[in-house]
Amino acid sequence: AQSVTQPDIHITVSEGASLELRCNYSYGATPYLFWYVQSPGQGLQLLLKYFSGDTLVQGIKGFEAEFKRSQSSFNLRKPSVHWSDAAEYFCAVVPSGAGNKLTFGGGTRVLVKP
Amino acid sequence: DSGVTQTPKHLITATGQRVTLRCSPRSGDLSVYWYQQSLDQGLQFLIHYYNGEERAKGNILERFSAQQFPDLHSELNLSSLELGDSALYFCASRAGGAGSYNEQFFGPGTRLTVL
Numbered sequence: 001a002q003s004v005t006q007p008d009i010h011i012t013v014s015e016g017a018s019l020e021l022r023c024n025y026s027y028g029a030t031p032y033l034f035w036y037v038q039s040p041g042q043g044l045q046l047l048l049k050y051f052s053g054d055t056l057v058q059g060i061k062g063f064e065a066e067f068k069r070s071q072s073s074f075n076l077r078k079p080s081v082h083w084s085d086a087a088e089y090f091c092a093v094v095p096s097g098a099g100n101k102l103t104f105g106g107g108t109r110v111l112v113k114p
Numbered sequence: 115d116s117g118v119t120q121t122p123k124h125l126i127t128a129t130g131q132r133v134t135l136r137c138s139p140r141s142g143d144l145s146v147y148w149y150q151q152s153l154d155q156g157l158q159f160l161i162h163y164y165n166g167e168e169r170a171k172g173n174i175l176e177r178f179s180a181q182q183f184p185d186l187h188s189e190l191n192l193s194s195l196e197l198g199d200s201a202l203y204f205c206a207s208r209a210g211g212a213g214s215y216n217e218q219f220f221g222p223g224t225r226l227t228v229l
Contacts, residue, residue, distance in 0.1 A: 034217065036220075042222065043118075043204060043220040043221055043222040044204065044206075044220040045116070045220070046217050046218075046219070049217050090157065094215060100145070100147075100208065100214075100218075101147065101159040101162055101170055101172060102147075102149070102159060103159070104156060104158075107156065107157075
């Protein structure tokens with residue numbers, strides 16, 4: 001079945017440490033890929049997107065993501081986490097030919113320790 | 115600020131009632147999407163409108179309906195409300211034509227509580 005999986009429900013990281021959030025998708029063709037962040041009580045903000053081209057994508061707030069076709073993955077990374085990065089992160093896809101509707105993973109909640 | 119506005123921010127109502135959620139897309143965006151975020155179902159696509167016409171439906175209940183008006187704002191109508199309809203409802207808008215693949219920009223959401 002077509003799906004988007006974020007294996008980690010919660011991640012705790014110390015401030016200043018690196019962060020990697022995993023995202024795997026299961027679709028026949030490579031979909032369009034997105035990462036969104038949702039801060040407490042807020043809406044969803046787009047961090048970055050991948051449509052085609054360079055597989056390492058730079059986003060806002062110091063985030064980057066790498067598309068790996070062989071692993072059907074689109075993992076999000078940040079070299080040094082700030083306390084303000086505590087939030088929930090969602091990987092989302094638009095499957096090719098699916099009419100633009102976003103299909104979201106279950107989300108990963110990130111807690112930042114001082 | 116994404117440029118997408120949603121009203122009201124919070125809504126508390128009783129079972130069996132009907133409510134209307136409103137969304138104004140970013141200036142110039144013709145596409146409006148509605149999503150529901152609940153604890154048990156996560157984030158789910160409900161419906162997509164483009165320039166006043168329904169383009170796609172997701173897991174939207176028959177008790178729910180939506181429309182997009184000539185000024186491009188959209189309304190999501192939820193009727194015969196049940197406890198399980200309690201959720202955060204997001205609207206998103208997107209630039210470009212109906213078949214393009216630009217990113218969607220989300221509003222702050224309307225939190226619906228059904229008592």
